[in-house]
Amino acid sequence: MTILTQSTTWQALAAHSQQIPHMRELFAGDPARFSNMSLSTCGLFLDYSKNRATPETLNLLLTLAQEAKLDAKIKAMFAGDIINTTEKRAVLHTALRSTAEQTIIAEGQDIVPEVQQTLNKMQQFVTSVTSGQWKGFTGKAITDIVSIGIGGSFLGPKIVSQALRPYWITGLNCHFVANVDGTSISEKLKLLDPETTLFIMSSKSFGTQETLTNTLTAKAWFLAKGGSQSDVAKHFVAVTSNVAKATDFGIDADNIFPMWDWVGGRYSLWSAIGLPIALLIGMDNFRSLLKGAHQMDTHFANAPLAENMPVIMGLFSLWYGNFFNAQSHVVLTYDHYLRGLPAYFQQLDMESNGKSVTLNGTHVDYSTGPVIWGGEGTNGQHAYHQLLHQGTALIPADFIMPLQSHNPIGEHHDQLASNCFGQTQALMQGRTLDEALAELSKSSLSDEEKLLIAKHKVMPGNKPSNTLLMDKLTPETLGALIALYEHRTFVQGAIWDINSFDQWGVELGKSLGNDVLARIGAEQDATALDASSNGLINLYRQGKI
Numbered sequence: 001m002t003i004l005t006q007s008t009t010w011q012a013l014a015a016h017s018q019q020i021p022h023m024r025e026l027f028a029g030d031p032a033r034f035s036n037m038s039l040s041t042c043g044l045f046l047d048y049s050k051n052r053a054t055p056e057t058l059n060l061l062l063t064l065a066q067e068a069k070l071d072a073k074i075k076a077m078f079a080g081d082i083i084n085t086t087e088k089r090a091v092l093h094t095a096l097r098s099t100a101e102q103t104i105i106a107e108g109q110d111i112v113p114e115v116q117q118t119l120n121k122m123q124q125f126v127t128s129v130t131s132g133q134w135k136g137f138t139g140k141a142i143t144d145i146v147s148i149g150i151g152g153s154f155l156g157p158k159i160v161s162q163a164l165r166p167y168w169i170t171g172l173n174c175h176f177v178a179n180v181d182g183t184s185i186s187e188k189l190k191l192l193d194p195e196t197t198l199f200i201m202s203s204k205s206f207g208t209q210e211t212l213t214n215t216l217t218a219k220a221w222f223l224a225k226g227g228s229q230s231d232v233a234k235h236f237v238a239v240t241s242n243v244a245k246a247t248d249f250g251i252d253a254d255n256i257f258p259m260w261d262w263v264g265g266r267y268s269l270w271s272a273i274g275l276p277i278a279l280l281i282g283m284d285n286f287r288s289l290l291k292g293a294h295q296m297d298t299h300f301a302n303a304p305l306a307e308n309m310p311v312i313m314g315l316f317s318l319w320y321g322n323f324f325n326a327q328s329h330v331v332l333t334y335d336h337y338l339r340g341l342p343a344y345f346q347q348l349d350m351e352s353n354g355k356s357v358t359l360n361g362t363h364v365d366y367s368t369g370p371v372i373w374g375g376e377g378t379n380g381q382h383a384y385h386q387l388l389h390q391g392t393a394l395i396p397a398d399f400i401m402p403l404q405s406h407n408p409i410g411e412h413h414d415q416l417a418s419n420c421f422g423q424t425q426a427l428m429q430g431r432t433l434d435e436a437l438a439e440l441s442k443s444s445l446s447d448e449e450k451l452l453i454a455k456h457k458v459m460p461g462n463k464p465s466n467t468l469l470m471d472k473l474t475p476e477t478l479g480a481l482i483a484l485y486e487h488r489t490f491v492q493g494a495i496w497d498i499n500s501f502d503q504w505g506v507e508l509g510k511s512l513g514n515d516v517l518a519r520i521g522a523e524q525d526a527t528a529l530d531a532s533s534n535g536l537i538n539l540y541r542q543g544k545i
């Protein structure tokens, strides 16, 4: 057994998990439950009262956090300690949204001036492109941006741009290419004019196959459509920590925006990786996004654990995963602009906490990161919510909704809100057999049939959910919301004693993919692998089955 599962607090939580009354009873017994179990900070309001929890639950979970030295671990992250131990790196995405007055040391150097310089470089670039001062090779202004990157160098910019659609003030269009599937870039290029298109190649390592291949394809297209080698500088910029590789590739040194080892890919939208966002919403709005995230950082670093929003959310997620065998967690956004957030949180959490050894290499004997999934309300209500309500798996849910819509038409938003709140209510209270029978009392069915149908209508309820509200979706509230989930992920990783900041699993996939590519191209023996891999490669080489 690990130290964590041996601890008396862990054992107490396990025993306590069996003794919690149904949430219906908890609400009936405490009229102040909503005010006692809600929290407001950084423009966000969290209602966590619809959780399987009593005051004792929270006390025990907070004790677990204290025993895991969560406080000290939070301080270590903000201080730039090497907490990504397997890659020997500090974890300082929080420095990207710090104020210019702060001093943050990484590897002996204050990194704030460099962060500010990069923001200023972004500002100049955004002004130059959006004002039309930046010209393409035929003297025309840029109209379209194509962001090429994958993973953390893609999803953040894409989802945040989508979420902040009401703030697109610059008149530019932006397209995202991530997948190495040639269809993806081909379909984009069909829409574009090389004279007015600017490519942003985003790759921290500048070594990611998909991004390199897509950029080469874009460059070949540009050259084939009339651009010359010397025009490339007017149409290609890069964001990377590998300046040497980018210049070797042909990107003009002036057009390279820096990245740093102390920023993980999935935490990088706040850096120059966020350039596509800034080009769409303008630099003032981009700075507001950073400001919202900084406010959440300040809250996370300073609020007592019991009043700390990321801590509360992280503890409840752990509660269900470790003590109720919940294998997944659903994120339901009741706002069309936020429809991409579940995918973003999926990448954030699953790449961070999909680990099975502790920092010292011991195999864990408890579940770590759950499967994160979700979608947009109300669409999911007519599909997978059925399983949330009556399936056999326990799936804790986060409901996220702005109180005010950017598109307040008629009764739409009232209906959206009533669906959101109605779902959390239904999950919590369920429907008893007596209630189902009462609903059927006036039907013409026989008593036997009524009983049978009623059994199918029973919903156990007691299904946990958090509800997160904000006044309106703005760059600032979105920044706070994303930072909230970053820190929630951190909280769980800290208690599980895992490294939330490496990703060796995906690295293996990358290197084996390269190896297979060499075998497909017959540069290496294609019969040396396992029978299945050999067979698949051979079929691929034949081009038919």
Ligand SMILES: O=P(O)(O)OC[C@H]1O[C@](O)(CO)[C@@H](O)[C@@H]1O
Binding pocket: 150, 151, 152, 153, 202, 203, 204, 205, 206, 207, 208, 211, 264, 265, 266, 503, 506, 507
């Ligand atoms: O920015 P890069 O170096 O191209 O990497 C892209 C992505 O690949 C990963 O390393 C894993 O696939 C992510 O963590 C990262 O965001």
